[in-house]
Amino acid sequence: MARQAAKKRQTTEAHDEKRNDILRHCAALFDRVGYHKASMQMLADEVGLGKPTLYHYFPSKNAILFAMHDAHMSALLAGLDGEGDSDEPLDRLRAACIDILRQIAEHPGYVRAFMDHYEDLEGEMRDHIRTQRNAYLQRMRGIIEQGIANGHFRQCDPGLTTLGFLGMCNWAYKWYPPLAKRRPPEDVADAICQPFFEGLSLKNG
């Protein structure tokens, strides 16, 4: 029984690995030609598989899109957890920005799918991602509210400020990829966040 379970687990692991491998290839194609212009046949060719085999791993094209959304959101959420509970909210904001930039640099395909094709997600998949999105947004907002409460940040509309900050970071998916080899995420994060942080901060005011 135990051996069977082990076997099962092993098989599943191999399966998951293959799924991730497929996902990476698909992301590359989505990034090159866009989600809608990438047909299942093209996707299968890109991976080096027959079309039915691709369907063996993912039940639909939409499910592939979902897997990318999920991978991206999970990475960001995990990043938020990783950065202990520094009581310096600026550090947490900077870390979040770096996470986003790194995600863009390492998985431009996932990110582009995430940014441009959330609305293409169907049914429960969309619900699932929406939940994750909202959780992320709330936590970012929490950081900013904490900063205001702490006296680290000046008084401001926390909702709109969060949206502004996130916009600044997320928008980078449009221009950062070709730059990523020359300029690491930390570097770029500092450059784009500098004015924002200076203005948000109260310590030298």
Add this chain to the structure above:
Amino acid sequence: MARQAAKKRQTTEAHDEKRNDILRHCAALFDRVGYHKASMQMLADEVGLGKPTLYHYFPSKNAILFAMHDAHMSALLAGLDGEGDSDEPLDRLRAACIDILRQIAEHPGYVRAFMDHYEDLEGEMRDHIRTQRNAYLQRMRGIIEQGIANGHFRQCDPGLTTLGFLGMCNWAYKWYPPLAKRRPPEDVADAICQPFFEGLSLKNG
């Protein structure tokens, strides 16, 4: 002859008006269901026309998309011209942000098409829009460089700062539309730009 020309012009005007009318309807549908999920038949129904009639006004679906891109970029570029040459670069940046927000509030369909479907533009249409995009970007960058040269702004990477600022403003197309009835562009622009401007500005440093 003059009368004929006048007549001709009049006919063309009616044609253009109709085109704009069609564009507005199409924008509404694109905004509701997305560009790719909106078929020409749906578009025609939305406008209240037969499909061949729609083709009478626009040579292809892609041309409709292009017209929206063009309308949006022209509005933004015109906005940049409008704001005299205030030597206070902060005012010009604020005005640009308000322009973007207003465009989002008044033409969410155009803007969404512009943001998410630039890559779907084909051939020369894409070239044309790219040129406009670059011109816009350069002019924004020029404002920031001018601010640094003037001593109004602190030292910073003008390229990345421009991109950051634009990201902050443009990203609003994802969240501003449902808010637009309650909060006017000027109001929201001030809220999201405040930290950025405070940090960029040197006058109280």
Add this chain to the structure above:
DNA sequence: TAAGACGAACCGACCAGACGGTCGACTTAC
């Protein structure tokens, strides 16, 4: 002012092709 010409606006019916997805069967590998 009536007859005709003409082009813009309009559309029902059609088409070739592409797409997402399925079927049934063969091949490994344990």
Add this chain to the structure above:
DNA sequence: GTAAGTCGACCGTCTGGTCGGTTCGTCTTA
């Protein structure tokens, strides 16, 4: 033996775009 992995061939549907033709208002001409 059996279950996962693999695929060639296939299918129904839908899409962008076209064809051939009608209606209608206005200009020309006599």
